[in-house]
Amino acid sequence: MTPTHRKPTVTIVVSHLVPVLGIERAALDLAAELVTHADVTFVCLGDDAPRAERLWADVSVLGTPLRGRQRLASLWRARRLRGLSTDAVVLAGPWAAIPSLAALGRKPGMRVIVWEHSFDSEKLASSRSLRLLRTAARRLYGRADAVVAVSSSLARDLDGWLHLPVVTVIPNIVALPASGERESVPAAAEQPEPISxxxxxxxxxxxxxxxxxxxxxxxxxxxxxxxxxxxxxxxxxxxxxxxxxxxxxxxxxxxxxxxxxxxxxxxxxxxxxxxxxxxxxxxxxxxxxxxxxxxxxxxxxxxxxxxxxxxxxxxxxxxxxxxxxxxxxxxxxxxxxxxxxxxxxxxHYDSSRITSAWSDMLLGSSHHRRPEA
Missing domain, CATH: 3.40.50.2000 (Glycogen Phosphorylase B;)
Structure with missing residues (x-):
């Protein structure tokens, strides 16, 4: 008999999927690309379960939605991640990464990736809650096998205070025209219109x-x-x-x-x-x-x-x-x-190249590859 190879498994942990804002959209887009390489599941630390399940078929919701100071409850909910059986786990954003890293520690056979979307220096200057999260991230992000930043500017900011050997840059997946084709959009007026x-x-x-x-x-x-x-x-x-x-x-x-x-x-x-x-x-x-x-x-x-x-x-x-x-x-x-x-x-944002970089990061041996962003 021809041996069958098990498809690798990837779990993406998010604070929530509903409503679909920047991190949630990026996570869903990445999952849609990775399914050709792996079985992808989501874990939401807090969400509206029926609505989250309409966004992705295989999703586990650990409790009701958490907002504001309620998010501290995610520290207790994340302890349930200790039972995860998966080849790789992606922790999307600090509200998912910090409680998950505190709960998981190091688990043999499971690669843990922090997917960083938040700690831009300009955002930190305007957000006290982000500055508090950075204090926790400074202590905990080093427990992950790798940290992925969504842009070069973010990677530069992280390098300034995180002090890890490498922060890998993998950009988000964006909607693109096919090669040689223009975007299918309504035609603009020949003459500029007044601002309205x-x-x-x-x-x-x-x-x-x-x-x-x-x-x-x-x-x-x-x-x-x-x-x-x-x-x-x-x-x-x-x-x-x-x-x-x-x-x-x-x-x-x-x-x-x-x-x-x-x-x-x-x-x-x-x-x-x-x-x-x-x-x-x-x-x-x-x-x-x-x-x-x-x-x-x-x-x-x-x-x-x-x-x-x-x-x-x-x-x-x-x-x-x-x-x-x-x-x-x-x-x-x-x-x-x-x-x-x-x-x-x-x-610059070719989805096959981005997916390949993620596959290497999650499942391959090229863990310190740094694609340009």
Whole structure:
């Protein structure tokens, strides 16, 4: 008889899968690519089980959703991971990695990878909770077999305080055109249209900095409106700011919208005033729709815009942000510029190369390979 080879197993541990934000989207996209190489399962430390199970067939949910200080309960829930039987485990983000590493320790025969998405220096400066998590990460990340960062800028920041022999850079998987083909998107107008619609996507937190986009409206024509897609702890304070500035008819807090970028059409400008980003997946999604972006000149956004994502970078100032929006609207990227960026993303973020790097990291012997990002 011909011997059969067991398919290797990979478990991705996440804080949650619902709602699907940056880390969750990246994890689901990676799992979808890895299934050709391994049996992939998810473990959620806290989630809405029925909704999580609709996102991935093989998922274990260890308890109800955890938010804010409730997340401390993940330290106790993670002890159930000691019973894991898998060839490799990926700990996605610090809220999954820190409790899991505290519970797991070193387990013979199981490779443990920290997949780091969070500790950008700019984000740390604006988030006390991240700074507290960094203290724990400094103690615990060394227990993993390897640490993977989603961008070179994040790897540089980690190198500054983590002091590990190597942090491997493997970028996130992004939507790409096939070789030689352009993205299938609605055609943009031949002549630039006046600014009318701005969209900002992200959680309502200090780091996402939506107040900057709101204040920028004071420097733009009165017919310009802003839709903010996302939810979070700053909703009430942003609502108060909108009223205070007299912008109630121009700014709309739409709440969380799944696949928000899919409804954007060329001519819409994605404004992304985040104080820091480790990758900026939403920027790449906007580029796939041929929508220009306006971002701050910081962290991973500095590497992405405009080379891979057409648009403009600017400063953390309402007038400067508004001026960048006006400039992009007056001279939007051309079809050729979008096509060139499409091709660069296809070459640089090729999913087969990214999947191969992950396969080597998780299952192969090339544990210290460092693909460019």
């Amino acid at each position: 619609q701005l969209v900002s996507i992200g959680s309502l937190t200090t780091t996402k900095n939506h107040q900057l986009a709101i204040r920028a409206l004071l420097h733009l024509p009165e017919d310009v409106s802003l839709d903010i897609l996302g939810d979070g702890p700053l909703r009430a304070s942003l609502e108060a700011l909108i009223v205070e500035l007299g912008l109630k008819g121009r700014v709309h807090l739409r709440g969380y919208v799944q696949d928000a970028v899919s409804d954007m059409t060329p001519g819409t400008i994605l404004v992304h005033p985040a104080l820091g980003e480790t990758f900026g997946l939403v920027l790449f999604e906007a580029a796939s729709r041929h929508c220009p972006v306006v971002v701050l000149d910081r962290s991973a956004m500095r590497d992405a815009v405009p080379t891979f994502v057409p648009g403009a970078r600017t400063e953390d100032d309402p007038a400067a942000f508004a001026a960048a929006i006006t400039a992009v609207a007056a001279a939007p990227p051309s079809a050729d510029e979008f096509a060139a960026a499409d091709e660069l993303r296809r070459l």
